[in-house]
Amino acid sequence: MKVLKAIFGAIGRFFARIGRWIKETAWVQPLLIVGGIFAIIFSIPYLTKWVKSWFNDESASEKYYSSKKVKLDNAEDHNSDVDKLFDFLESYSEGKADEISKGKAKWGDKFFLTLVQESCSSCEDRYGGFKTLEENWNSGSLDGLDGKFKFYTIYVDTKNDDGDNLFEKVYERDTVNAMFEETISYMSGEFADHPYKDNSGESSYTTSLESLTNREEISTPTTFLIDLTDSAPDWTSPHGVREVLFSFDGIGGSDNIAKARTLHHAWINDAEGSGSYNIFSPEYKK
Numbered sequence: 001m002k003v004l005k006a007i008f009g010a011i012g013r014f015f016a017r018i019g020r021w022i023k024e025t026a027w028v029q030p031l032l033i034v035g036g037i038f039a040i041i042f043s044i045p046y047l048t049k050w051v052k053s054w055f056n057d058e059s060a061s062e063k064y065y066s067s068k069k070v071k072l073d074n075a076e077d078h079n080s081d082v083d084k085l086f087d088f089l090e091s092y093s094e095g096k097a098d099e100i101s102k103g104k105a106k107w108g109d110k111f112f113l114t115l116v117q118e119s120c121s122s123c124e125d126r127y128g129g130f131k132t133l134e135e136n137w138n139s140g141s142l143d144g145l146d147g148k149f150k151f152y153t154i155y156v157d158t159k160n161d162d163g164d165n166l167f168e169k170v171y172e173r174d175t176v177n178a179m180f181e182e183t184i185s186y187m188s189g190e191f192a193d194h195p196y197k198d199n200s201g202e203s204s205y206t207t208s209l210e211s212l213t214n215r216e217e218i219s220t221p222t223t224f225l226i227d228l229t230d231s232a233p234d235w236t237s238p239h240g241v242r243e244v245l246f247s248f249d250g251i252g253g254s255d256n257i258a259k260a261r262t263l264h265h266a267w268i269n270d271a272e273g274s275g276s277y278n279i280f281s282p283e284y285k286k
Contacts, residue, residue, distance in 0.1 A: 112223055193231075265280050
């Protein structure tokens with residue numbers, strides 16, 4: 001009996017001490033409550049991202065384009081990877097040998113660069129062409145290609161935490177804006193005949209080109225074939241833009257292999273024996 005009294009006495013004293021502590025430190029409790037509320041508020045963005053990750057239904061096209069994405073982080077300071085890519089093309093136009101060498105080592109001397117955005121049906125319709133070309137590079141009907149397949153994407157709708165469009169930060173730079181203006185001139189045939197413009201029969205081609213002058217109106221997808229090799233044709237711009245494609249069609253069909261064939265023809269251009277059937281060649285025969 002004495003043992004039980006001792007145990008219950010100890011328990012009673014323990015709860016009595018807790019009661020006194022709560023009574024004596026009552027002023028602390030509002031602070032704890034307020035602190036808890038702020039902790040919940042500040043954690044909401046992270047909780048939102050966490051919950052969204054449960055329902056990640058990213059499409060196959062978005063996964064593919066994302067895997068080729070050039071990042072826009074730090075675009076506010078003009079120090080993003082996209083900035084660096086355009087700096088490389090600017091260095092090429094200015095003939096800066098050291099910068100050109102470094103840039104080619106990083107990006108290559110011939111590659112596709114496509115402007116895309118999320119929830120873009122035209123982008124989704126054409127991703128299979130890039131993927132098929134990559135998977136069948138230099139094989140079957142997609143042979144005769146020089147170099148390696150290189151493909152980069154820029155998401156023009158990327159925003160920072162404040163809701164600012166990051167591609168706009170790059171686009172507003174004078175050198176980048178001038179590059180787009182120059183591209184329009186060369187692809188329009190102002191300095192040399194442009195076979196694709198003349199042969200494609202796309203009545204909207206010039207209009208799509210002109211959309212490059214307004215960041216908000218840029219058509220997606222817009223694909224640039226950058227060619228910095230010695231064999232680039234004379235209609236290639238000083239920044240290395242050789243071709244610009246928008247919502248391109250397939251050649252000989254509408255499936256992925258036909259769309260890959262369009263990209264294949266753009267890449268080989270005027271390669272020996274390809275001129276008469278290559279819409280990107282001045283030797284093309286309709």
